[in-house]
Amino acid sequence: MNYKIIDGAEHMDTEEIARLLKMTYWADQRPTEQIEASLRHSSCYGVRLEENGKLVGFARVISDYATTYYLCDVIIDTDYQHRGLGTALVSYIESLPEYAGLRGILITRDAHALYRRFGYEVLNDRTMVKGLNC
DSSP, rough: OOOOEEEEEGGGGGHHHHHHHSSSSTTOOOHHHHHHHHHSSSSSEEEEETTOEEEEEEEEEOOSSSSEEEEEEEEEEEOOOOHHHHHHEEEEEEEEHGGOOOOOOEEEEOOHHHHHHHTTTTSSSSEEEEETTO
């Protein structure tokens, strides 16, 4: 399966993102207006299949670019999970120089093993933090 990591909300359609978010427990009721506002105020990343152009992954980051970033809304289409796409998406984001050396925050009850590979530690059952000493 060939895919491309997309950098920037302007390269993704809001309806595609909304479709993915509806697959989640945290954003399945999020209104379109709120999704659009979140895209405007975040750095957005996606995974698009090369064979048909379908957006199958999404994540966004909120940051002050000095001390902390918040990785949120990480989702891979349920039909494409367990194929390495989530790892590829998070790896891409974590490799970006604008987040290097910053404290990373992530709130999720899922995929803790994935995020541990990137240095996140569980603080409680859902909150994960990377770089506590920043």
